Amino acid sequence: MIISKYLDGLNKSQKEAVESTEGPLLVLAGAGTGKTKVLTSKIAHLISLRKASPSNILAVTFTNKAAREMKYRIGQSLGSMVEGMPWLGTFHSIGAKILRIHAELAGLKSDFTILDTDDQLRLIKQIIKSENIDEKRWPPKLLLGYIDTFKNKGLMPTEITYNQDYQFANRKASELYGLYQNRLSILNSADFGDLLLLSLNLLKRNTDILNKYQNIFLYILVDEYQDTNVAQYLWLRLLSQKNSNIACVGDDDQSIYGWRGAEVDNILRFESDYPGAKIVKLEENYRSTEKILGAASGLISYNKDRLGKTLIANIKDEGEEVHIRSVWDAENEARLVTDEIEAKQSKGAKLEDIAILVRASFQMREFEDRFIMSGIPYRVIGGPRFYERQEIKDAISYIQVVSNSNNDLKLERIINIPRRGIGNSTLQALNKIARSNNISLFLAAKQIIETDEIRGQTKIKLANFINSIELWKDAKSSSHHTDLVKRILDESGYTEMWQNDKSPTASGRLENLKELIGQIDGFDSIDGFLDHVSLVMELESDTSAEKVSLMTLHSAKGLEFENIFLPGWEDGLFPNQRSLDEKGNSGLEEERRLAHVGVTRAKKSLWITYALNRRVYGLWQQSIPSRFIDEIPEEYKDFDAEYINTNNYYQQERQSKYKNFDAGYTKNNNNYQKESQFTREATGTKIPAWKRIKKNNSVTINAEFQEINIKRKTNFIEGQRVFHEKFGYGKIIDINQLKLEIDFEKSGIKTVLESYVKIH
């Protein structure tokens, strides 16, 4: 029987989730419990029972990768009988699709361009300038952040109340947001947030259209529901209102995108949002050993706001303890990890089964250095994306200008790259004409070269450039699109610019341009390619090669590896100080969920390390092990002597460091204290001298304190011989407030804070 094929491999709760097709359903799927399997089987089930044809199922994911994976797996379980699911994709791509169909209703044309962050920022800068707002006092980036937040919340400029508005240049955030939207409309462009916001608005305001989609989407499936923001939530609600067949899969313990507007509340509230909702918990974990799961469960149990589920190990193997190691600094950390990798390798482990997950991308550097040095092949996942590279963006901008020369933002980007003598003053003149006549820059340029407003050389150069664009536009219909791109890059002098560039990155950039042309060749037309570029930022890389993976914890969600290394578990770095400062306890909980995500990536072995010293903004700081290390139950971890002996000290340090914040924390969480007393007894061990040095510049200190510090003069004088715990003896060569530049006898010239230095 055909049905059994995909139902066979499912456990009881998975099967229940798959077979509950009617009405609202929330599947709480813990890490490694077969979430994707449930989703794909469910789709297969719907299709093979003929409850819906593939085109009547809306299935949304967050990443293109997840969408691809789902498509692939559905194809596998149904054989070839499923041909394309038009409504399976990311929130953004489906939003874009709907928006293109009804663009006029949103003040756009159906061929609108999708802006990236660069363009957004450029636009916002222009608006801030034209409104005579001081860019220094009110940074464009801040406004961009506010606008994004508005959009994440599903708010149009006119819907923002006084109280919701931000303190940006006299509460002008919403007003500027309105101006920004107007500009976007004039430019026939939408930013990322618009793809959702505008399509949401469309559905809200046009019942006929809403009706149409409600009738198309007989079944709605949502992946990673815990990551949805308000706009996405409202969008889903509207679409599911009619027939209520909405199945959301998610894990509140893996909600790690709060900073991007995700609302864990959406998942916590599901039952009250959808009365009569069925809830299925998937708790059987098929990934990790018992000890790793125990560590993960212990850790996440410190979170208060959760729906509560317990991961049960399906793999009956205790496995190794979680290894906790302390190291002197980041360099040693990288060495320890690579040594361990090499040891594993010699025992037969494969490099592709090993991953290093960091909290922040700056941590990657030490590892890369070390890998290069020891010749270990590695790959960075989610690093600087292909389409975000400068040369690729430039090239694409050229293509976009040829495709639509009224794209002012792109034209501005390339008008003087390579240098062709069209500088700022010319550009400003163009902008002025464009504004006053309400035309695009391109048209303004055409106009200006007919007049005498600009002089000799500049005029000729501008005329030449405009002329070239016209020529390329003419060639668009007659030549093959790949040839046209080659021609544009050559004739514009862009390729030549990099050929003449002597910097070491130049050859790589030329390679990338070649790669880009190869990519373009894979598409039928330029427009098809452009749409792909704006929605699919990543470029698939081969995951098969024998390489260690290096990535951030965020990009590791959804992946699994035999061996996981989690470096940098230090207070301030992880949990991240800024998270804590900005969002207090909920920030801490999100960090903890991130830690939980990290731990649950591991199948067999897990190493957590922390460095006692780390360089922050070029200055050396001493650090304390992360509280998350404490929170992993004793019986699941194995740690070195250093950690046990000094832990009591760390506990105190941490508490004084977060005095205000911890007050609430300990009150809310009895476990924390109980656990600490139970597991940690004062050992009476003497704390090494360097640790007793009083800190006066921890990562964050209240403003008052810092002020005093800056005003205070250092007692050191130039030429003095001093001692530093890390670098040894040295001589002060320069003093800048509390920063001392010291020429160390063994480690060379370094800048350090005076508090780490003793007079010798």
Added chain:
DNA sequence: TCATTACTCCTTTTT
């Protein structure tokens, strides 16, 4: 218009 210098912010995470 372009090159050099000074200054800034940064290091959370991304569709």
Added chain:
DNA sequence: GGAGTAATGA
């Protein structure tokens, strides 16, 4: 410490 940007001068 270092990248990116704005200000400054040639």
